Amino acid sequence: MQIQDGLAARFESYRPQLNGLAYRMLGSSAEAEDAVQEAWLRLAAQPDEPANLIGWSTTVVSRICLDLLRSRAARREHPLELLAEPGTTAYDSEPEHEALLIDSVGRALLVVLDRLSPDERVVFVLHDLFAVPFEQLAPIVGRTPATTKKLASRARQRTHTDVTRTTTELAEHRRVVEAFLSAARSGDLAALLAVLSPDVVRIADPAALPAGMAAIVRGARAVAEETVVLQQRSAVAALALVNGTVGILVAPHGRLRLALTVTVRDNRVAGYEVIADRARLRALAVRVLP
16 A cells, blocks of 8 residues: 555656646646546556656656547547637636646647647657657657657647748737737727727628627727727737738637737738638648747
8 A cells, every 4th residue: 555655646746747748738628637647547557666657657648648639630529628619708718727727838839739630749749848759759659760750840840930021020010919919908998099000900700700790890999999899809819920920819728719810010000800710710820939
């Protein structure tokens, strides 16, 4: 019993790290906790304690997550906690622990990770985020080390991209879009009017809007007032590169629901389009900001 108690204590000391690993792979706190608990049950059933407990646990958790991701992809399903629709309470808010997890990982990164294949996601998380060597990664995904390196490279290219614009232009664009998002989060009408061009135009897919809102809105006052009305959405928004320029992702629980492509002119937001159509969202090139 003392041996079992000591093993449990050692595993518990690793549980936060394992939960973080599983969350980055699965994008669901509930599924991550279940995966780590499943690893503990498998460990408790072992006749002997592994020589390298954290290495064994990382491998087992990763394999459990990979199986879940592959099963999810085969059924084209997502965790139930992520299937909220615009206008619902679940869409506009997140449990505190989920919000803290997302803040620690980065909402934009979760969105980009969600676009990777199961094998790409596991390899990228383990190697790029947790520095696991390719020689240890290869058996987890059932590939050779050389093929695993190619998976990681492909995932990296889909996560980060070279920016063709000048650094100065990107930084200025980012500053303006960040100011717009900050004002939207606080519901500050004056700050919104300051960052919007007087003749700004907002265009939106019908699915992006509550009933009764127009598909096209013109003028800083009208756009700013609408933004204040939709203030809750900005709480689950993040900056990202969208089609090569700085835009905004609205992603409750890290799941992409809306994307804003933003046009900046003369240090102000001259216009933006809100994309909600799922086919259009899938076609977007979304990357993490450098």
